[in-house]
Amino acid sequence: MLKALKLFLKGALLDQSTEKIEAKSKELNDRLLLLILSHKLGVPNPFFYHCVELLPYLSENLKGLERRILDRKSLISRLTGEIGEP
Amino acid sequence: MNLNGFKYFFLSGKGGVGKTTSSILMALYFSQRGEKTLLVSLDPAHSLGIALKAKLGELPKKVEEKLFALEVNPEKEMEKYLKKVEKEARQIVSPAFLGEVEEELKLAHSSPGALELATADAIYRIAVEGRGFDKIVFDTAPSGYTVRLVASPNSIVKWWKGLISVREEALKYEFLSNLKEKRKLKEIFREDPILKVLTKRLKEYETLKELFTGKETAFGVVFNEGLLPREIGVRTVRELEEAGAPVKFLVFNRVKNGIESLKAKNKIVIKVPEFKEEPIGIEKLKELLKLTRWEVK
Ligand SMILES: Nc1ncnc2c1ncn2[C@@H]1O[C@H](COP(=O)(O)OP(=O)(O)O)[C@@H](O)[C@H]1O
Ligand SMILES: [Mg+2]
Numbered sequence: 001m002l003k004a005l006k007l008f009l010k011g012a013l014l015d016q017s018t019e020k021i022e023a024k025s026k027e028l029n030d031r032l033l034l035l036i037l038s039h040k041l042g043v044p045n046p047f048f049y050h051c052v053e054l055l056p057y058l059s060e061n062l063k064g065l066e067r068r069i070l071d072r073k074s075l076i077s078r079l080t081g082e083i084g085e086p
Numbered sequence: 087m088n089l090n091g092f093k094y095f096f097l098s099g100k101g102g103v104g105k106t107t108s109s110i111l112m113a114l115y116f117s118q119r120g121e122k123t124l125l126v127s128l129d130p131a132h133s134l135g136i137a138l139k140a141k142l143g144e145l146p147k148k149v150e151e152k153l154f155a156l157e158v159n160p161e162k163e164m165e166k167y168l169k170k171v172e173k174e175a176r177q178i179v180s181p182a183f184l185g186e187v188e189e190e191l192k193l194a195h196s197s198p199g200a201l202e203l204a205t206a207d208a209i210y211r212i213a214v215e216g217r218g219f220d221k222i223v224f225d226t227a228p229s230g231y232t233v234r235l236v237a238s239p240n241s242i243v244k245w246w247k248g249l250i251s252v253r254e255e256a257l258k259y260e261f262l263s264n265l266k267e268k269r270k271l272k273e274i275f276r277e278d279p280i281l282k283v284l285t286k287r288l289k290e291y292e293t294l295k296e297l298f299t300g301k302e303t304a305f306g307v308v309f310n311e312g313l314l315p316r317e318i319g320v321r322t323v324r325e326l327e328e329a330g331a332p333v334k335f336l337v338f339n340r341v342k343n344g345i346e347s348l349k350a351k352n353k354i355v356i357k358v359p360e361f362k363e364e365p366i367g368i369e370k371l372k373e374l375l376k377l378t379r380w381e382v383k
Contacts, residue, residue: 021263028256032280035249037190046235047245048193049200050287052168055190056175057280059183062190 029061030068040066088382089335089354090119092304093220094213094297096227097337098322099308103315104339106133107365108308108358109225111375114368117153118375121220125155126212128205128226132157139367146216150368154219158212164204168194202232210290213297227305228298230325236291237298237330246288253280304334306356311340355381 036051036058038044045051055062089095095112097105106127113125124146127134134157135142138149146154168191175187194200205228216222236242257278261271275281297303305326309319323333335354342360357379365374 018263021259025256025259025263028252028259032249032252032256035252039193044198046199047203047242047287048197049164049203052191052194053171053283054280055187056171056177056179057283059175059179059187062186063183 026061029058030065033058033061033065034069037062037065041069089304089380092334093222093302094304095221095223096303096305096331097223097225097308098227098229098305098326099337100315100318100322103308103310103319104337104358105227105308106137106225107371107374108306108337108339108356109134109223110137110371111358111378112306112356113153113155113221113223114150114371114375115378115380116221116223117150120152122218123153123221123223124212124216124219125149125153126222126224127155127157128160128208128224129157130159130161134225137366137371156212158208160201160205160208163208164195164200167204167207199231199235202229202235206232206236206294207290209297210294213293227326230322230329230331233298233326233329233331236294239330243288243291243295246284246291250281250284250288253278253284257281299330299332303332305331306335306337307333308337308339311338311342357381 032054034041036045036048036054039048089112095109097109097112099105106129109125109127113123117123125134127142132142134155138155140147140149140155142155142157144156144158146156149155172188172191175184175191179187209224209228213222254275257274258271261267261274267274269277307319307322307326309316319336323336326333333353335356336350337356337358339358340360341357358374359377361370361374361377363370365371
């Protein structure tokens with residue numbers, strides 16, 4: 001019963017904007033990757049050594065990351081505003 | 087104040103001042119009082135084994151009643167870790183993306199802080215695995231830089247938590263957009279390899295922060311006689327204290343006449359005299375320990 005409800009809710013959401021939700025997830029993973037690879041923005045990440053362990057799992061986001069950064073320049077200031085630099 | 091209330095001891099100081107010798111003296115002191123003691127060297131030159139005249143490895147080896155010793159090499163640990171990540175990348179990353187990942191991994195070898203963090207990893211592992219010991223003495227302490235890297239007030243732990251919440255949010259949206267997903271969100275979180283790594287690191291940093299700044303830990307700086315060596319020692323104390331490390335004792339090594347005294351507020355002073363020969367091998371070190379004076383405040 002609960003499962004059916006969940007599926008229904010999911011379906012409703014999906015109908016609305018599957019692509020938007022998917023894009024949001026991708027954007028968040030980009031964000032994560034940018035925090036790890038902050039040297040790409042000229043800010044070295046002091047914990048880079050411990051973060052490289054994550055790269056194999058985020059490899060698909062790595063491709064074209066720089067281009068997407070340029071597309072969403074404002075992301076950077078939002079990022080540091082939210083979490084701050086280490 | 088005396089040293090018995092602490093469990094972890096880190097000895098700092100410039101090369102050649104007598105860190106290894108003093109670490110052994112301290113460890114011997116505790117083991118002779120019946121405390122099960124582990125002596126750890128993080129020096130790639132294997133100086134601890136040389137001073138003890140014992141072949142040491144990565145596992146604790148009994149060198150005396152109640153006294154165990156081991157040697158780890160952070161540089162080697164760093165290579166091992168990066169190799170493991172590389173291997174993992176080759177297994178799970180599709181060929182189209184592998185090049186970029188490998189490039190970043192190459193950067194990690196020489197990235198600032200890499201060796202310090204590898205040292206921190208080794209200390210963490212030993213502290214966790216060494217729970218069965220009463221005292222753990224580290225020869226070659228983490229530098230002020232290392233301490234700052236893992237122990238600065240809350241901002242670092244907050245940073246790792248920030249990464250965790252970004253990943254959780256990404257997974258949430260992925261979950262919402264994937265109708266075929268049968269698992270609960272909680273299960274997805276639990277099984278996600280990225281969250282696994284992040285929570286593992288968060289735990290490590292929380293533990294190290296406590297280890298480097300907590301009540302169970304005493305940092306010590308080894309001094310030599312003379313104006314310049316003393317100035318260098320004072321600077322080391324200051325650097326460690328600014329990083330938040332609790333410097334609780336000073337070792338004044340190779341004291342020749344014992345006249346020179348070290349004024350130190352709220353610090354235990356250990357005076358090790360100049361030995362008649364090189365204090366190498368456990369018997370000579372035991373002899374030197376008998377001549378050592380502990381000025382407890
Ligand atoms: N109190 C002492 N009396 C005589 N020789 C000493 C004394 N302390 C250290 N030495 C010798 O000085 C050298 C450097 O000491 P060591 O403990 O290896 O320094 P570190 O670990 O700081 O590099 C070694 O050869 C050691 O045997
Ligand atoms: Mg040494």
